[in-house]
Amino acid sequence: MTDRDTAYSNILALIEPFNKKGVEIQPDTRFAQDLEWDSLTVMDFVASVEDEFDILISMNRAAEIETVDQLVDAVRQLKGER
């Protein structure tokens, strides 16, 4: 597995406990529209991603992330910046 694959599968595992609707996750799955997450769920989920990867995802940054793929890219970029 490449680094990106690892990050992707880690994020899938983090989505799982919040995926109450049991939606099948694809790279283009959208958090707000497809998973129907409200802002509180998003904040809880972001906190778990931050802790998993030891990064900070500010609200400004999180607002630009709509899909699973975009989150994987953002996490990898934030990881690289450290």
Place this chain on the structure above:
Amino acid sequence: MTDLFSKFDDLIAMREGLLSTGVTDPFNLVMEKVESPTVAICNGRRTILLGTYNYMGMTFDPDVIAAGKKALDEFGSGTTGSRVLNGTYVGHRAVEDALKDFYAMDHAMVFSTGYQANLGIISTVAGKGDYVILDIDSHASIYDGCAMGNAEIVPFRHNDIEALEKRLKRVPEGAGKLVVLEGVYSMLGDIAPLKEMIAVSKANGAMVLVDEAHSMGFIGEHGRGVAEAQGVIDDVDFIIGTFSKSVGTVGGFCVSNHRKFEILRLVCRPYVYTASLPPSVVATAATSIRKLLDSKAKRDHLWENSKRLHAGLRQLGFTLGTDEPQSAIIAVIMPDLETGAAMWEALLKEGLYVNLARPPATPAGMTLLRCSLCAEHSSEQVEEILGMFAAAGRATGCT
């Protein structure tokens, strides 16, 4: 044409659905007459007020009212000007002096509302490239201050010291850090572990802002708030407060010991680009603050009221926001909005006003009946209030 109001359709439908059940609109109550800090006439009925944040009951204090009338006569009804132009009268200086004495701090800056105080200080102090690290349950005015500024905004789990520390350690080297906390969180009435959180913030080189809106006047030895009660007020860089709760009028402020603090008067837009408070308002505020300096008996009675209401509501079988009373706010947790609205209406019919609070103002999607006590509630009134909760609970099947 796209109707710009279509974004509100869900909320409009929810509201219509609720009102179609025949319930009184909980967000449209009119007080026809106000008799005292604890009693008003609503819908022609005498109503005990248990949702006003008028913690110290200063709104009808004879000295406060006299000061306001005098200022109205001597200085007119309004300043029609910004604090930095024609809007600073002697009264504005006097109320800032009263705040400096009350908090024993070097600087005080008065805003036209508490909302503007948070909006102005946070958006101005934290700039581009800086980080604001805030409790996720922070008040709307804190979030709006963040949204108005250009800093990176990082929330952490409510009252979680470890979550705060982890985020502080992840901030890039050299970036400015502002940690924003509240003394009392107004929805559940719980207090923050400020001692630990401020220690962690300082150890990681952050400046700390604490909003003490709901603690001023009665928490801490001198009523300076939760930071004073926990012995860490000297480590707080900025305290934000309001005149619209214990002080009993309207306005907001920031007090600080920062040696460059006064420059904010020139760079803080919500301070500069709005009219200053009317002379009568600053006169009532200054008089009230000076009286709050010395009101231990009232503070003690307020705590007694809070303890009695908390214990009594528990005994009746209600679920409360905190296991122990931590402030003058007691939040009764309702199972859903419909039950909450029915209970709210039943209480109003009994002659009791409380706040119905719902998302997004509340944490975790909760519906709350929020009660805030007043030092002017007599012990008999508190018993009367418990009787009303018992009756309303029976009428709606809540208990």
